[in-house]
Amino acid sequence: MCLAEAVAVAALLAADPAFDAIVTSATSTSHEQALARMQEWVDAHPGDPESARALVWMARLRRSDGRDEAARALLERALREGPGTEWALHAEKALGDLDLEAHRYAPAIARYDHLAGLPAPLWRYVGSSAAGHARGERTRFRILIAILAALAALSLARVIRAGGPRSLWPPPAELLWLLPVLLVLLAAAAAQEAPEARAVVSLSLGGAALLWLNGAWLRARPPRRMALPALLGLGQALALLYCAMVWNGLWDKLVDTIAMGAQ
Amino acid sequence: MRAAPWLAFCVAYLAAWFVSTAIPVPLLWHLPVERRFTFVVHPLGLGADFYGRLLLCLGAGAVAFVLARAALPKLRPGLIPLLLVWTCGLLLFTGGLYVYTLASRQPIPAPLPAGYVPR
Numbered sequence: 001m002c003l004a005e006a007v008a009v010a011a012l013l014a015a016d017p018a019f020d021a022i023v024t025s026a027t028s029t030s031h032e033q034a035l036a037r038m039q040e041w042v043d044a045h046p047g048d049p050e051s052a053r054a055l056v057w058m059a060r061l062r063r064s065d066g067r068d069e070a071a072r073a074l075l076e077r078a079l080r081e082g083p084g085t086e087w088a089l090h091a092e093k094a095l096g097d098l099d100l101e102a103h104r105y106a107p108a109i110a111r112y113d114h115l116a117g118l119p120a121p122l123w124r125y126v127g128s129s130a131a132g133h134a135r136g137e138r139t140r141f142r143i144l145i146a147i148l149a150a151l152a153a154l155s156l157a158r159v160i161r162a163g164g165p166r167s168l169w170p171p172p173a174e175l176l177w178l179l180p181v182l183l184v185l186l187a188a189a190a191a192q193e194a195p196e197a198r199a200v201v202s203l204s205l206g207g208a209a210l211l212w213l214n215g216a217w218l219r220a221r222p223p224r225r226m227a228l229p230a231l232l233g234l235g236q237a238l239a240l241l242y243c244a245m246v247w248n249g250l251w252d253k254l255v256d257t258i259a260m261g262a263q
Numbered sequence: 264m265r266a267a268p269w270l271a272f273c274v275a276y277l278a279a280w281f282v283s284t285a286i287p288v289p290l291l292w293h294l295p296v297e298r299r300f301t302f303v304v305h306p307l308g309l310g311a312d313f314y315g316r317l318l319l320c321l322g323a324g325a326v327a328f329v330l331a332r333a334a335l336p337k338l339r340p341g342l343i344p345l346l347l348v349w350t351c352g353l354l355l356f357t358g359g360l361y362v363y364t365l366a367s368r369q370p371i372p373a374p375l376p377a378g379y380v381p382r
Contacts (some may be wrong), residue, residue: 177348182358184278224296 016050023057031061052082056090063094072098089115089123096130101249104139112138137251144246147239155213162220172215175208182208195248202244210236267338268331270346275327276352279320284360291315296376309373 022041039056042051055078062071070243071094078091096111112134115127159165182204189200214233223229245251283290292301292310301310331338 173345176345178348178352180274181352182280184281184285184353185357187282191286 031065039192049085050076052085052087056087058093068098093126100134100137103141105134109134140246140251144243147243151239158213158217160216167220168216171212172219174215175211178211195250199244199248199250206240210251264335264338266343268328270350271331272324272328273350274346274353276320276324277357279323281357281360283316283319291318
């Protein structure tokens with residue numbers, strides 16, 4: 001999608017035939033070749049107001065290759081070289097997106113708020129909606145950190161009270177019983193897209209860790225009533241599901257799926 | 264302990280069924296219209312993967328059976344309940360996957376063959 005966006009962005013205002021040729025070549029040649037040709041174009045046109053557009057295009061191509069730091073350098077250069085242009089605003093939005101993905105919420109929100117304060121209605125809308133989304137992400141991330149801290153503290157306290165790490169061996173029956181299900185889940189993750197695969201792996205490994213810790217605790221200190229440990233285990237499983245969704249950026253997808261259905 | 268190899272067979276059979284459904288793997292497909300078999304991930308036309316998947320899972324189960332039978336003298340009696348739990352767990356899990364997959368499926372009828380005349 002980033003490549004398609006990059007081509008579309010360049011095609012919007014393309015005027016120089018050489019620029020056009022480089023952009024269209026990105027679909028047939030390697031990204032490295034297209035980027036090298038665009039770099040030559042930028043170097044050959046010092047001070048050209050269109051160079052910021054070229055840098056934004058290059059940054060989006062870098063992002064589509066997963067090279068976010070290289071994209072960041074190009075976007076910062078676009079901001080420096082095209083102040084006051086449309087492309088500086090595109091660069092600012094893209095820098096905010098990079099900060100958001102890296103969980104740097106304050107700089108991302110500051111960039112989006114700056115865009116929301118512009119007089120142009122389009123950028124006001126883009127900035128305000130992105131800022132609202134980033135604030136939601138920040139809240140969910142803080143909840144995730146609190147949940148992880150609570151799970152870690154509970155697990156540590158239980159291991160200590162159960163007699164230390166030796167209480168974890170041998171692995172409890174709770175883990176052994178569900179081991180094949182966790183293993184086939186891990187295998188199935190190989191067929192998913194990257195965020196979904198990471199979420200399934202997080203759930204499988206996190207579930208294995210929780211089963212191990214809870215099973216060892218119940219073995220060391222058998223409870224009189226099982227209702228409370230069962231409820232706590234259910235809560236831990238839901239917390240793990242929340243963490244896997246938020247950490248892997250699947251929260252919006254989950255909300256959309258609930259609102260609009262799987263199709 | 265004689266049940267151990269058969270339970271190992273069930274575990275491997277069900278695990279192969281789940282994994283081969285969740286991951287696109289090449290299978291033997293029966294093409295009923297063309298009346299032939301083909302070995303692909305997914306054929307373009309109308310095809311049934313049942314026979315190929317059955318063969319794959321029987322093969323996986325047979326390997327587990329042979330391995331468990333060879334290791335029979337070393338197996339502990341406590342392994343039987345564990346294998347039974349694994350079998351039940353995988354059966355429920357694989358069944359759940361198929362219920363989920365089939366519940367949301369909307370069948371699209373294949374086009375009638377060229378030259379077909381309804382009687």
